[in-house]
Structure formats: C-alpha cells, structure tokens
Amino acid sequence: MSRILAIDYGRKRTGLAVTDPLQIVANGLTTVATNELFEFLMKYIQKEDVERIIVGLPRQTSGEFSENMKYITPFVNRIKKALPEIPVEYYDERFTSVLAHKAMIDGGLRKKDRQNKALVDEISATIILQGWMEARSFAALNRTLK
Secondary structure, three states: OOEEEEEEOOOOEEEEEEEOOOOOOEEEEEEEEHHHHHHHHHHHHHHOOEEEEEEEEOEOOOOOEOOOHHHHHHHHHHHHHHOOOOOEEEEEOOOHHHHHHHHHHHOOOOHHHHOOHHHHHHHHHHHHHHHHHHHHHHHHHHHHHO
C-alpha cells in the first residue's frame, strides 16, 4: 500500500501529516513555509508512494468557508494539475487547532513548547488525517452492516 498525506494549509506555515505505508497510523511529518509547500510536496511524492492527499477544509463554526479558502483553492488546483493521478479530498478542519493545543497539554508539553505554532500546525494536520481515516473506517463499517 501507499501513504495518505494530509495538509493543514496556512498562509505562512503549513502542517503536514502522513500515514504509515499500511495506512494504520497517522503521524506528523513536518511543518513547512507555505511558499515552499508545492516544491516540498513534489520532492516528497518522488520519494514516497502517496495514494491520496487530504486537505483541511477551513470552515467557521457557522459552516461558512473561512477566508483562508481563497488561498487553498488555487493551491489544490495546482496540485491536481501537477498530480492528476493522485486524488485530493477536503476534510473539515474546524477545531483542529483547539484539539492540537489540548493534545499538547494532555501530552505534558510545557507552556513554552505549546506556543510553537509550527508544532500546532503539524499536530493539526495529524488530527485532520486521523479524522479522515476514522470517517473512512466508519463508512466502510456502515456499508458492511447494511
């Protein structure tokens, strides 16, 4: 099998997470400067077999798209054009930053470490990927039970 890659796209920094090749576990990969993201992805995908890309869908609590969507859409279109063989999907990213901070607190990180925005972005990407994986497993289970 191949990996699934998740992107928590930000205007300055972007968090990345990836599954293991068996697609069992979601792990943080890194955080990169957004202006270097496309090149980073192209190099990563040359080295690793990536089956699918999951992009955090920025919504406000009202359900409306956040302002960041106007930056994400052109980026996703660029990926789809460069890598037409790799499906790109969106997954709701609401509250991932809050969940990332909670995970950092629960993990015992000091306050100074919790202020590391790059780490928050990477953990957020991991939460996006884990959520997508759980939703996929739940959908498969529902199909089996019908």
